Amino acid sequence: MTLVLDVLSCLFLLVGSIFSITGGIGILRLPEFFSRMHAGGITDTMGAGMIMTGLVLQSGFTLVTFKLVAILFFLGITSPSSCHALAKSALTHGLQPILDHETNTEESSPE
Amino acid sequence: MRIFWREFAPQGLETNLKYSLTLGAALVMNWLCWSGHFESPFLLTLGLLSCLVCLWISSRMKIIDEEGAPIQLGIRPFTRYAPWLIKEIVRSNFEVAGIILSRQMKLQRNMVTVPTRQKTELGRVILANSITLTPGTVAVQVVGSKIRVHALSLEDAAEDLSGEMDARIEQLECGG
Numbered sequence: 001m002t003l004v005l006d007v008l009s010c011l012f013l014l015v016g017s018i019f020s021i022t023g024g025i026g027i028l029r030l031p032e033f034f035s036r037m038h039a040g041g042i043t044d045t046m047g048a049g050m051i052m053t054g055l056v057l058q059s060g061f062t063l064v065t066f067k068l069v070a071i072l073f074f075l076g077i078t079s080p081s082s083c084h085a086l087a088k089s090a091l092t093h094g095l096q097p098i099l100d101h102e103t104n105t106e107e108s109s110p111e
Numbered sequence: 112m113r114i115f116w117r118e119f120a121p122q123g124l125e126t127n128l129k130y131s132l133t134l135g136a137a138l139v140m141n142w143l144c145w146s147g148h149f150e151s152p153f154l155l156t157l158g159l160l161s162c163l164v165c166l167w168i169s170s171r172m173k174i175i176d177e178e179g180a181p182i183q184l185g186i187r188p189f190t191r192y193a194p195w196l197i198k199e200i201v202r203s204n205f206e207v208a209g210i211i212l213s214r215q216m217k218l219q220r221n222m223v224t225v226p227t228r229q230k231t232e233l234g235r236v237i238l239a240n241s242i243t244l245t246p247g248t249v250a251v252q253v254v255g256s257k258i259r260v261h262a263l264s265l266e267d268a269a270e271d272l273s274g275e276m277d278a279r280i281e282q283l284e285c286g287g
Contacts (some may be wrong), residue, residue, distance in 0.1 A: 045204060084240075
């Protein structure tokens with residue numbers, strides 16, 4: 001049973017690491033600010049989530065698990081908030097996103 | 112003493128008793144789980160006191176309301192909404208990772224304005240944060256009841272426009 005858990009948690013940790021690295025590669029490869037933000041999102045969600053799940057499988061049913069879940073919960077609230085703050089401040093300071101497609105661009109007047 | 116009490120008394124505690132009790136219970140539970148002390152009465156008393164101080168400060172800041180301690184949502188955000196959101200996050204993660212790792216990145220960057228049906232601020236915050244949390248879409252700006260979304264591919268944008276997330280959060284709000 002412990003062997004199965006170990007293998008599972010290793011798998012989760014590995015996948016999480018791969019996704020974290022993918023996020024890093026994305027930040028380097030993508031062309032401009034607004035699309036690079038999306039790459040950061042991968043590291044925040046899948047990378048962190050998978051690594052935390054792997055660690056939970058290692059720690060079992062203890063108080064450590066509660067702390068890990070709490071970390072994941074707060075990460076899930078703070079990372080989109082900071083991402084949104086970043087994007088909004090970039091937009092209000094006049095950085096216009098480069099767009100490939102014009103869809104549904106009813107101009108919602110920026111204040 | 113009376114002046115002191117009037118100055119520092121918790122404000123509107125009676126009207127917000129439901130939210131105060133919820134927040135207090137959550138704080139105590141959190142203290143117990145984070146510290147791991149269940150035996151020493153001295154430490155337990157100190158923990159309880161610190162929870163009460165937190166509660167008092169929060170009530171002075173007037174943040175104990177349906178946004179600060181959203182008991183009206185119950186546990187449905189965790190039982191109904193979270194599993195669906197996690198599924199969506201995993202799916203869109205694979206899509207965006209595929210775009211990043213493909214040889215020539217086929218970007219279809221676009222900006223869409225998504226209409227929302229939420230009645231409360233809290234609902235809109237949950238929606239905007241959920242949109243940002245799924246990779247490939249970032250909520251850039253909230254204008255009135257509409258959310259401007261920057262998307263990495265056309266499918267991601269179309270998905271947000273289809274409004275499934277919106278409908279699910281509306282369900283959450285209305286207690287259905």
